[in-house]
Amino acid sequence: MTDKANPPVEPEARTASNHLDVEHDDNFSRYLLYSRAEILFVLKALVQKGSMVTVYFDRGNAFLLTSLNHISTDGNTLIFDYGSDEEMNRRALQADKLVFTTTLDKVKIQFSLKGLTQTTFDGRKAFSGTLPETVLRLQRREYYRLTTPIANPIKVSIDVIQADGSKTTLEANMLDISGGGIGVMVPLTLGDTFRVDTVFKDCKFTLPEEGPLVTALCVRSAFPVTTKTGSQYLRIGCEYVDLPGTRLTMVQRYITRIERERKAKLSGLE
Incomplete structure (x- = not known):
C-alpha cells in the first residue's frame, strides 16, 4: 500500500x-x-x-x-x-x-x-x-523531431563561402525540425562545404504563423540519401548555435501546432 x-x-x-x-x-x-x-x-x-x-x-x-x-x-x-x-x-x-x-x-x-x-x-x-x-x-535534441511538409517545404537560406573567398546564398529545403536543430537537403556536390562541425552564421528561415528566425547552424551529421525515384542528395543534420530561448519557444509552438493539425486530420476531426 x-x-x-x-x-x-x-x-x-x-x-x-x-x-x-x-x-x-x-x-x-x-x-x-x-x-x-x-x-x-x-x-x-x-x-x-x-x-x-x-x-x-x-x-x-x-x-x-x-x-x-x-x-x-x-x-x-x-x-x-x-x-x-x-x-x-x-x-x-x-x-x-x-x-x-x-x-x-x-x-x-x-x-x-x-x-x-x-x-x-x-x-x-x-x-x-x-x-x-x-x-x-x-529541449534536448533527442526529443520529438517533426518532419516538415513536403508539398510546401520551408526554405533555409545559408550563406556559403566559396573557395575564392566570395559568398553565395544557398536555399535548402528543410526536412525536419526539433528544439535542438534542423535537417536540410543539399546537392551531393556540396559534401566538402558541409563537413561535420562547420558553422554557418546568420542562417534564415520562416516558420508559418510564427515568423522569421535567424540562427547560426553547426553541421553535426552529413550522409547521402537516395529517394524512391532514384534522385540523390546530401542530408545535413544541423544544431542551433546560441539560439535564444524566445526563438526556441517559436520552434516549439510551430511543432506543437503542426503535430496537432496532423493528429486532427488522422482522427477525422478536420
Whole structure:
C-alpha cells in the first residue's frame, strides 16, 4: 500500500535534485526565458494541461508534488495545489528558495521562487507565489523531431563561402525540425562545404504563423540519401548555435501546432 505521506519518488524526482542549479549554468543560459509574455505563455500552458510539478526545497533534500492551478488576471500571482503531506507543506512555506520542475510536451520546464505563502483557492488550502523572473525551457535534441511538409517545404537560406573567398546564398529545403536543430537537403556536390562541425552564421528561415528566425547552424551529421525515384542528395543534420530561448519557444509552438493539425486530420476531426 502506498504511503500518502511519503509518496514513491518518480525517476525524475530521484535525479532532478542533482540538477537544480541549471538555471545558473552558462551551458543552459540560452534556454532561459526572460520575456514576461513568453513566461506567461509557458505557465498558462501548464495550467491548461494540468501538468504535475515537483517542488524542491531545503537544498533539494525535500520535495512535494503539486500543480499550477491559476494565474491572476494581472499575471503577477501563481496559485499552486497544496501537497498531501502537511509537514512538507509547512517546510515549503518556511523555505527561502523553491525550485519547480516539470515537463510540457516533452520539454523540461524549471523555475525558482524565493518563497510561498498560504492562501485558499476554490475553498481549499493552496500555495501562492509571484511570477518568476526567468523560466528555463530545456529541449534536448533527442526529443520529438517533426518532419516538415513536403508539398510546401520551408526554405533555409545559408550563406556559403566559396573557395575564392566570395559568398553565395544557398536555399535548402528543410526536412525536419526539433528544439535542438534542423535537417536540410543539399546537392551531393556540396559534401566538402558541409563537413561535420562547420558553422554557418546568420542562417534564415520562416516558420508559418510564427515568423522569421535567424540562427547560426553547426553541421553535426552529413550522409547521402537516395529517394524512391532514384534522385540523390546530401542530408545535413544541423544544431542551433546560441539560439535564444524566445526563438526556441517559436520552434516549439510551430511543432506543437503542426503535430496537432496532423493528429486532427488522422482522427477525422478536420
